[in-house]
Amino acid sequence: MKPLLFSAALAALAAAPACAHFQLIYNPEPNLERPGDVPLRLIFWHPMENGHAMDMGKPLELFYVFKGEKIDIGETLAPITFTGAQNGAAAFEAALPVKRNGDYIVGLVPAPYYEESEDIYIQQITKVFFNKGGIPSGWNEPLGLPTEIVPLNKPTNVIAGSTFSGRLLSQGAPVAGAEIEIEYIAAEPDMETNAVGEATVGPVPGGAIVAITDENGVFTFGIPRAGHWGFAALGAGPATEHEGKELSQDAVIWIKAYDLD
Template sequence: MKLNYLAAALAVSLPAAASAHFQLNYTESALIAKPGDVPMGLVFWHPMANGHAMDMGTPAEFFMIHKGEKTDLSDRLEPAVFKGAENEASAYKASVPVKRSGDYVVVTVPAPYYEESEDIFIQQISKVVLNRNTLPTDWDQPVGLATEILPLNKPYNVIVGSTFSGQVLAEGKPVPGAEIEIEFMAAEPDLEKFSTTEPTVQEMAGGSIVAIADQNGVFSFGIPKAGYWGFAALGSGPATEYEGKELSQDAVLWIHAAELK
């Protein structure tokens, strides 16, 4: 029991793969100043390593939740080619209609991606929360996904040096002992050019940053730097097979941290 709580309180570097797959739902800012359509990039990538980008298939779902109401955004998806540092890959441009005050929980349920090197499929169900006028409405409510990370701190207003916590859920129930990979978005995409930028930090020498959830699916991580941080609960979803092969159905959450000024 004590070991579980210790693992949840501390994030440790393990000798796993040096760079993790992460599905991005990227906007230049999580705090939206003016009403309008907010540009978003959907990219399957290694954003901390500024590494290999993976081809995305047509997302199964792309939607937002605002004040408890679900809005399908699939008609706002536009196929595009993302230019990474190592290669180009199929991705999507989109826009999110942010008009009224409150939270906008944006969700991508991507098509499973076949990772040839591991002979498995990966499906990263990803959330990001945008906000207008600092009115909190939806950030602390589960969306009802097959698997998701429920933030326990307001995800668009995290202070550098503080601790962020989340709860891993599968079909609404906690996932005890879930393994969470953590990655800083070192190279934030240029949405106009739809390409990578120069990374601001290097990868960790010890490999992927990993935290283990406790028996209630809760994990914590101390935030050391301003910017976007991604959390991926690996294999936390109920689906384990796709087209006759192993499927890792992951829950991804992006948060934004800022320095106190």
């Protein structure tokens, strides 16, 4: 097991990009009180820099897990154009049908994206969490994805000023020594117009914010402000090639932090 973990960690470091792109599954509010369809926006973007948006291909898989049951919602996908601060890009809308109380974990397996500047494919396997009624029902369970980050704090109501920890898995096993990139949605997308809103923060000096997983695959980050925070492990997945080119198969999760006031 040790050599596998070691090589995965090396691959993650080697895959570190020049800029921090994050796959979003976005809705402003993860805590729900009523049943109904929750609209989602799938956007591949540079959310902390409020930067370049990339054209998404049709996702390979979109689903949610509720109390251990996996339900495909790929048929709700419809193409949209997301208008970022710099450009417009092909994105998708979808809907999460919420009925009973509990945790709804949404999982997305995007089509590999070809990044011309690096001559590689990128596939960011992404999870986001919704909860209805304040009743927990499995947010801390892995979904069995090729690679994923499993939260160790409830991801739907992290308090700004507290910490968030997660465990990085590849094929179900913890990945030690992996780089975790951390991002904040600086300008939240508008659900009506599919355009970017007003930026509330600028990028930090010195490039990406990074944590490293420990021997159990666990990382921790102090959450300094309310909003949507994303965590990405680049090259953590088992697939390393797509159509004859290098593939960075990444794990991404999103959490929502609130001010305690």
